[in-house]
Amino acid sequence: MSKAKEAIIRTDCNGATVCDEEEDFLAKRGEHEMGSMIRTTGVLVTIFFSGSSLIGCSTPELPIGKAPKSVSIETVPLSPTGIGKTSTASTETYGNDEIVESQHFYTGPPHVLSSGKIAYLTFDDGPSESTSKILHILKKFGVTATFFVIGADTSEGRALYKQIVAEGHALGNHTYTHDYNRIYKSPEAFMKDVRRLDQLLEETVGYRPDILRFPGGSNNHLSWKPGGRGIMRKVASEVKKEGYQYFDWNVSSTDAAAPVQAREMIIDSVLSASRGKKSIIVLMHDNTYKTTTLEALPIVIKKLQAAGFHFEKLKKSSFTFQFLEP
Numbered sequence: 335m336s337k338a339k340e341a342i343i344r345t346d347c348n349g350a351t352v353c354d355e356e357e358d359f360l361a362k363r364g365e366h367e368m369g370s371m372i373r374t375t376g377v378l379v380t381i382f383f384s385g386s387s388l389i390g391c392s393t394p395e396l397p398i399g400k401a402p403k404s405v406s407i408e409t410v411p412l413s414p415t416g417i418g419k420t421s422t423a424s425t426e427t428y429g430n431d432e433i434v435e436s437q438h439f440y441t442g443p444p445h446v447l448s449s450g451k452i453a454y455l456t457f458d459d460g461p462s463e464s465t466s467k468i469l470h471i472l473k474k475f476g477v478t479a480t481f482f483v484i485g486a487d488t489s490e491g492r493a494l495y496k497q498i499v500a501e502g503h504a505l506g507n508h509t510y511t512h513d514y515n516r517i518y519k520s521p522e523a524f525m526k527d528v529r530r531l532d533q534l535l536e537e538t539v540g541y542r543p544d545i546l547r548f549p550g551g552s553n554n555h556l557s558w559k560p561g562g563r564g565i566m567r568k569v570a571s572e573v574k575k576e577g578y579q580y581f582d583w584n585v586s587s588t589d590a591a592a593p594v595q596a597r598e599m600i601i602d603s604v605l606s607a608s609r610g611k612k613s614i615i616v617l618m619h620d621n622t623y624k625t626t627t628l629e630a631l632p633i634v635i636k637k638l639q640a641a642g643f644h645f646e647k648l649k650k651s652s653f654t655f656q657f658l659e660p
């Protein structure tokens with residue numbers, strides 16, 4: 335992204351709900367790093383003064399051939415490909431991917447940084463019709479990554495879970511239904527959904543992942559409606575108690591900030607947010623319609639390699655980045 339000022343007028347980013355997670359970060363960090371924030375009635379205008387990654391929230395997947403527009407999160411299928419059976423929308427939302435590493439809240443075991451810089455590529459919301467294409471690119475570059483998957487109890491879905499594992503990548507739990515209104519009702523409801531996916535994965539690939547990503551990230555506010563304001567803290571605590579480690583991200587590809595994000599925006603966002611960091615967890619999406627993520631991926635890999643990163647998959651003891659303070 336250029337150094338030019340960029341004004342982002344945040345309106346109804348996922349069609350149904352204004353994603354306001356970012357406001358927490360901005361408030362925490364103060365305005366000095368991000369430029370100025372001007373709040374107007376119902377609209378937040380954020381002005382960036384430095385090359386920074388676009389923050390935003392995801393848009394639900396759109397049927398092929400339809401122009402991007404506001405879509406109700408309740409009505410758009412997450413996996414319209416038939417790979418998954420769920421009928422919930424993706425409402426992935428972003429935290430501020432410019433947060434410096436010193437601000438991460440690491441509550442796992444001590445992490446020993448190997449020499450060099452590590453990139454953890456993560457793909458959320460699969461399996462989809464893009465999964466095998468992503469796998470093909472990763473194989474071509476000899477790169478391992480992490481797939482935070484949802485429930486897809488179909489023959490195609492099961493085959494893709496197996497392929498992810500067979501090709502050496504990590505599987506993480508991203509809940510079975512990805513349905514905010516269902517999973518964020520209570521810690522018990524969340525764990526029930528997580529275990530449903532665990533069971534499917536265990537039947538399919540032979541183990542239950544101990545790594546997890548919350549739909550929307552650990553600081554999402556969409557959970558407030560079904561579960562109240564303190565719900566994410568309760569859910570995160572339960573998840574830890576049950577032996578999972580959860581991972582947010584410190585680099586957003588911004589590929590969910592638009593139905594089909596510009597390829598150059600994805601590349602620039604990853605590179606600019608990676609600058610100055612030794613460990614990066616990169617948020618990307620495994621979604622049938624996110625064709626530009628696929629187009630950007632080889633270039634992102636090459637440029638991160640040129641910047642000195644090597645690629646690893648996440649495991650429970652890996653470096654993590656968590657938006658929610660313990």
Ligand SMILES: [Zn+2]
Pocket residue numbers: 424425426458459508512548549550
């Ligand atoms: Zn998601």
